[in-house]
Amino acid sequence: MTGNETEEERLERQTDEGAQELRSASRTRELVITGGGMWPEEELGDTMIINMGPQHPSTHGVLRLMMELDGEDVLRIKPVIGYLHTGMEKTGEELSYVQGTTNVTRMDYASNFANELVYSLAVEKLLDIEAPPRAQWIRMMMCEMSRMASHLLFQATNGMDIGAISMMLYGWREREECLRYFEYVTGLRMNCNYIRPGGVAADLPDGWRERAIEVCDAVEHGIREYDELLTQNPIWRERTVGIGVITTQECLDRSITGPILRSTGFAWDLRKSQATLPYDEVDFDVIYTANGDVYDRYRIRLYEVLESAKIVRQCVEKMPEGDFRIQDKKVTPPPRARIDESMEALIHHFKLFTEGFKVPPGETYVAIESPRGEIGCYMVSDGSGRPVRMHIRGPSFYNLQAIEPMGGDSLVADAVAIVSSIDPIMGEVDR
Amino acid sequence: MADDTAREDNHEDAETAVDVHAPVIADEVAAAVVEQFPGSVFADSHGQAVVYVDRAVFADVAQYLRAEQQFTMLADITVVDHLLDGARVEWPGVEYERFEAIANYLSHPRNRRIRVIAQIPAADPSVPSLTSVFRGAEFPEREAYDMFGVTFDGHQDLTRILMPDDWHGFPLRKDDPAARVPITFNGDPHPR
Numbered sequence: 001m002t003g004n005e006t007e008e009e010r011l012e013r014q015t016d017e018g019a020q021e022l023r024s025a026s027r028t029r030e031l032v033i034t035g036g037g038m039w040p041e042e043e044l045g046d047t048m049i050i051n052m053g054p055q056h057p058s059t060h061g062v063l064r065l066m067m068e069l070d071g072e073d074v075l076r077i078k079p080v081i082g083y084l085h086t087g088m089e090k091t092g093e094e095l096s097y098v099q100g101t102t103n104v105t106r107m108d109y110a111s112n113f114a115n116e117l118v119y120s121l122a123v124e125k126l127l128d129i130e131a132p133p134r135a136q137w138i139r140m141m142m143c144e145m146s147r148m149a150s151h152l153l154f155q156a157t158n159g160m161d162i163g164a165i166s167m168m169l170y171g172w173r174e175r176e177e178c179l180r181y182f183e184y185v186t187g188l189r190m191n192c193n194y195i196r197p198g199g200v201a202a203d204l205p206d207g208w209r210e211r212a213i214e215v216c217d218a219v220e221h222g223i224r225e226y227d228e229l230l231t232q233n234p235i236w237r238e239r240t241v242g243i244g245v246i247t248t249q250e251c252l253d254r255s256i257t258g259p260i261l262r263s264t265g266f267a268w269d270l271r272k273s274q275a276t277l278p279y280d281e282v283d284f285d286v287i288y289t290a291n292g293d294v295y296d297r298y299r300i301r302l303y304e305v306l307e308s309a310k311i312v313r314q315c316v317e318k319m320p321e322g323d324f325r326i327q328d329k330k331v332t333p334p335p336r337a338r339i340d341e342s343m344e345a346l347i348h349h350f351k352l353f354t355e356g357f358k359v360p361p362g363e364t365y366v367a368i369e370s371p372r373g374e375i376g377c378y379m380v381s382d383g384s385g386r387p388v389r390m391h392i393r394g395p396s397f398y399n400l401q402a403i404e405p406m407g408g409d410s411l412v413a414d415a416v417a418i419v420s421s422i423d424p425i426m427g428e429v430d431r
Numbered sequence: 432m433a434d435d436t437a438r439e440d441n442h443e444d445a446e447t448a449v450d451v452h453a454p455v456i457a458d459e460v461a462a463a464v465v466e467q468f469p470g471s472v473f474a475d476s477h478g479q480a481v482v483y484v485d486r487a488v489f490a491d492v493a494q495y496l497r498a499e500q501q502f503t504m505l506a507d508i509t510v511v512d513h514l515l516d517g518a519r520v521e522w523p524g525v526e527y528e529r530f531e532a533i534a535n536y537l538s539h540p541r542n543r544r545i546r547v548i549a550q551i552p553a554a555d556p557s558v559p560s561l562t563s564v565f566r567g568a569e570f571p572e573r574e575a576y577d578m579f580g581v582t583f584d585g586h587q588d589l590t591r592i593l594m595p596d597d598w599h600g601f602p603l604r605k606d607d608p609a610a611r612v613p614i615t616f617n618g619d620p621h622p623r
Contacts, residue, residue, distance in 0.1 A: 082593040255567025393507040
């Protein structure tokens with residue numbers, strides 16, 4: 001090869017077809033217009049617009065990313081969502097308050113208890129009632145168990161996205177322990193519909209203490225393994241340290257909450273600051289780190305599992321006796337045995353499961369800390385048996401706005417790591 | 432039966448408590464907002480501070496809360512359609528309209544929340560956008576536009592976000608009932 005060969009001569013020599021005109025940018029622009037995006041109208045130059053998703057294994061469901069690339073460098077990212085929109089907020093207006101939890105539990109399907117809890121709390125707020133202590137402790141235990149399951153799911157998918165394939169199997173293995181516990185307590189592995197307005201659906205079954213401890217043991221053992229496998233692993237650190245950095249101010253401006261906010265050195269956890277369950281009676285720490293990168297978000301979720309296990313262990317110890325749901329026959333159904341012997345119980349049961357209960361007019365917003373951040377429920381009632389508006393503030397929906405500041409000036413492979421570290425659940429994003 | 436009467440009593444109490452307008456505003460931030468923006472009305476909604484403001488100052492209130500009252504984050508913004516309400520809690524001094532824009536703010540340093548509600552008439556469904564104050568309003572405002580057809584003036588990219596770009600209608604409006612679009616199968620004489 002001679003040094004003064006031109007590009008055209010090189011192509012002529014290396015290919016049969018010789019040099020060809022690069023296609024004009026018009027094709028790229030066409031994509032832009034149909035995508036409904038807001039790319040600038042000026043000449044795009046050498047950059048290329050690539051659609052990643054919605055059918056892409058590492059986009060966690062059906063997330064589509066429009067990326068402007070310059071070679072391998074990502075210049076800009078824009079998330080395009082709505083592929084999983086099923087009108088769940090509209091459905092929520094059609095369902096009675098008794099049926100509503102079956103709907104919301106399918107939003108964030110990886111941590112369904114948080115959804116059920118925030119819905120139930122909103123209804124209880126409008127009714128001016130409060131669940132009995134045992135119900136609150138059961139809720140707390142199940143929510144923490146679900147935080148463990150959710151973060152283990154994150155560890156599994158995050159590992160797979162970044163290239164630690166064995167991590168996927170390990171994460172799923174420990175998560176399965178949690179799901180088995182859900183099945184044991186609620187009858188269902190996912191979408192449990194266990195937390196309901198007024199309390200929980202059923203009391204804890206026999207042997208729940210031993211099994212809860214077993215789950216905690218298994219999960220803590222698993223976390224130690226992941227820690228050993230990944231935290232100091234040079235390949236893992238190469239892929240995650242300093243990638244997808246976001247600052248506290250960017251998080252606050254864009255309403256980003258949860259582990260992403262805590263990874264920037266901002267120790268904010270609604271369980272500590274605005275707890276709606278007896279979190280002040282258990283001992284746990286808020287995990288936060290200072291760097292705001294993919295690695296920190298991985299570490300936060302890793303250690304939060306241990307804190308959740310700590311809370312579950314304390315729940316096992318301190319679980320109070322008493323009612324598992326409020327003894328208000330207009331809100332919660334009577335025990336099954338009562339239906340056979342009491343006319344009133346039968347009527348209450350029938351009324352509750354046909355037309356539900358009525359909620360006085362009003363509006364309220366309740367927020368709790370889900371594994372992904374602040375999940376809120378804004379509920380408006382007009383005095384009938386169905387909400388006028390049942391809006392869920394999904395943390396994943398807001399957290400997806402973090403892709404833009406995180407994704408600028410990264411590589412395509414990093415984009416996968418960044419999306420994975422946001423841990424979006426598309427069922428909650430699109431609702 | 433004793434339970435039932437007790438519960439009904441509770442409900443009556445709640446309703447009368449709503450009807451009486453509190454002369455003293457219990458929430459200091461709400462009091463400051465009412466003072467800063469004349470015409471605003473404070474409401475105590477189940478212990479949560481709510482301020483009803485004129486929609487023209489919707490974004491100004493956000494700016495005020497952020498700059499003067501340390502409200503660091505917009506927790507949520509959404510819209511409600513009150514077209515078919517059976518009953519509605521009405522506070523004196525608020526002129527109620529069909530739509531409402533609801534913004535929930537959160538202050539991390541002060542660990543408190545406040546809710547700001549603006550009434551939006553059906554004839555002109557628009558409200559100032561909060562995106563210039565809180566960038567996080569970008570997605571939820573697009574969602575509110577997509578679902579209710581309420582435009583947010585000043586939003587840079589007010590396009591549909593959840594529904595397809597060519598969708599007609601606004602799904603969460605009360606006059607857009609579920610199953611408005613009939614389900615069609617292959618071979619039907621008039622596919623959609």
